[in-house]
Every structure is written in C-alpha cells, then in structure tokens.
Amino acid sequence: MPDANAMIRGRSYLSVVQWPDEWSEDDCIGALVHAGGGDVFIARQAVRRGVPGVVHRGDYDEIEAGARGVADMGAVAFAAHPAKMDGQPSAVQAKQVLPAGPGRWEIDPWRRRRDDTTKHIIEPGELFLIVRGTTRSTTTRVGSDTGAAAGDAMLYGTGIAAMNAADGAYGSRSSSTEVSELLELQTRDGRRYLIDGRKFNETSLHGDASLSARDACDLVMRTVAACSPRALIDRSFNDFRCPPDILKRHFIGTSAGTVTKTGTGPAFEFYCRWVRLMYLTMLAG
Numbered sequence: 390m391p392d393a394n395a396m397i398r399g400r401s402y403l404s405v406v407q408w409p410d411e412w413s414e415d416d417c418i419g420a421l422v423h424a425g426g427g428d429v430f431i432a433r434q435a436v437r438r439g440v441p442g443v444v445h446r447g448d449y450d451e452i453e454a455g456a457r458g459v460a461d462m463g464a465v466a467f468a469a470h471p472a473k474m475d476g477q478p479s480a481v482q483a484k485q486v487l488p489a490g491p492g493r494w495e496i497d498p499w500r501r502r503r504d505d506t507t508k509h510i511i512e513p514g515e516l517f518l519i520v521r522g523t524t525r526s527t528t529t530r531v532g533s534d535t536g537a538a539a540g541d542a543m544l545y546g547t548g549i550a551a552m553n554a555a556d557g558a559y560g561s562r563s564s565s566t567e568v569s570e571l572l573e574l575q576t577r578d579g580r581r582y583l584i585d586g587r588k589f590n591e592t593s594l595h596g597d598a599s600l601s602a603r604d605a606c607d608l609v610m611r612t613v614a615a616c617s618p619r620a621l622i623d624r625s626f627n628d629f630r631c632p633p634d635i636l637k638r639h640f641i642g643t644s645a646g647t648v649t650k651t652g653t654g655p656a657f658e659f660y661c662r663w664v665r666l667m668y669l670t671m672l673a674g
Contacts, residue, residue, distance in 0.1 A: 401452035401470035403445040406667055409463040424458025443632050467670040474662045480583035485590045486609055492616040496582045516617040518575040520661050522626030526652030529564045570602040573661050623664055631656035
C-alpha cells in the first residue's frame with residue numbers, strides 16, 4: 390500500500406465532523422469564510438459536499454486557527470496536520486488473523502525478517518477502530534505512431550502532440566482496472582494492521598480458501614467485531630472526498646507510447662489516518 394506521508398507533509402486540512410443542527414447552509418458557509426479564510430464560492434462547494442469531511446486545506450497556522458474558530462462557533466471540527474498524521478505508524482500488512490484466545494488476536498504479517506520474533510497481538514479490549522474500503526487502480530496504455538506524432542510536433546508543437554497522444558490519436562488505447570478490498574484494524578495505542586483481500590489467508594477463520602477478496606475482508610470484519618463490542622466500525626471510505634493533492638496520476642512516456650496510472654490506494658491510507666483523528670475528536674467532545 391502506498392504511504393501517504395510524503396503527500397501530506399507540509400499540508401494541513403480543516404475538517405468538520407458535524408455542523409450545529411439549527412444552522413442553515415448559509416450559516417455553515419459564513420462560518421467557513423470567517424474562520425477558514427476561504428471565499429464564498431469555495432466554502433459553498435465544501436458545505437454542499439456534506440460532512441464529515443475535509444473542507445479546506447492550507448498551512449499549519451491557518452488551519453489550526455480555522456479549526457478553533459469553527460469549533461468556537463459550535464461545530465465539531467479538527468485540524469488534520471502533518472504532526473498528527475505522520476505521528477501515526479505505518480500499517481503492518483497482515484497475511485493472517487489468528488484466534489489467540491477469547492477476544493484475543495494474533496496478526497501474522499507479510500515480509501517478516503527471519504530474525505524478527507515480534508508478536509503482533511491485539512488483546513481483548515484493545516481494538517479501537519475497524520476501517521473497511523474498496524480501492525481502484527486504473528492503468529491506461531496508449532500505443533504510438535511515432536511518425537504521425539513527430540509530424541504534429543513539428544507542425545503544431547510538442548504540447549499539442551502530447552495531448553493528442555494521451556487521447557489516443559496516434560494509435561491503440563486500452564485500459565485495465567484493479568480492485569482491492571481492504572480492511573484496517575487500529576488499536577487504542579495506535580497500532581495499525583492492514584488486510585488486502587487479494588493477499589490474505591482467511592482459512593484460519595473459515596477453513597475455506599475459495600472466498601473472494603470482498604468476502605474475506607467482510608468475514609474478518611464480522612468475526613473480529615463480534616469479539617470487540619467497544620470497537621468502532623467505519624465503512625464510509627467509498628463516500629469520502631479525498632483532498633485532490635493526495636490523489637496522484639503517474640505518467641510514463643516511451644517510444645512505444647504512454648502509460649498512465651491512477652488509483653485510490655493513497656486515499657485509503659490518508660483516510661485511515663484522518664478518520665482516526667475524527668473519532669478521537671468526537672470522543673473528546
């Protein structure tokens with residue numbers, strides 16, 4: 390799973406969990422403009438996207454002041470900034486989740502070094518949050534007729550030729566999409582365990598290796614949640630509007646054509662860090 394640390398460093402995100410029930414849309418917009426420093430048009434767009442969510446991004450001081458201002462007016466809000474986001478550890482990728490006693494789980498990780506004897510145990514009552522989501526990664530390949538491309542470059546410039554190439558004007562175009570079913574377990578002390586349904590061995594819980602990736606993740610979620618009544622379950626990732634600076638497009642140009650890769654994997658990493666802060670804010674309020 391791509392690590393979002395490099396993408397969020399230096400950016401802070403003003404996040405609203407809930408507006409006061411009695412507020413109108415104009416009240417919410419006014420609060421954002423007053424406390425967040427944005428203009429009315431951008432604030433209106435943010436409010437209409439709904440909450441919880443990220444409503445504004447900027448530098449540390451601006452977002453900290455904005456979160457305090459919106460909260461002082463009566464909203465539930467917080468600042469998701471690099472110190473809080475980067476302070477959370479990277480997720481350990483889990484190969485298996487093994488029952489280790491009533492309400493107790495042992496995580497068998499991928500890529501364990503031979504000299505690593507660390508036991509990853511979730512004790513009864515330690516599980517804080519379960520996050521479920523689906524990500525998609527799309528690869529688009531465009532074949533290139535180098536003669537036609539070179540001709541357009543000479544006549545119209547390389548910029549026009551590059552845009553035409555991306556649109557498939559010089560050859561074949563194909564796309565493929567890979568879907569990943571993901572589940573993250575977070576403990577109260579901040580440990581994170583990530584399950585990718587494509588790479589997970591669910592036989593320890595079910596004895597059936599034929600389950601789909603979606604069913605495998607749902608099985609773990611149900612089984613672990615049933616033994617952890619205090620744990621929160623979040624399934625809202627697919628409705629979350631990720632800040633655009635987190636979503637990246639990778640472009641590779643070769644003599645044979647171009648390859649463009651996009652995906653929501655970084656968005657899930659961001660969301661898991663962000664949503665933990667959201668629930669901590671709600672519990673503290």
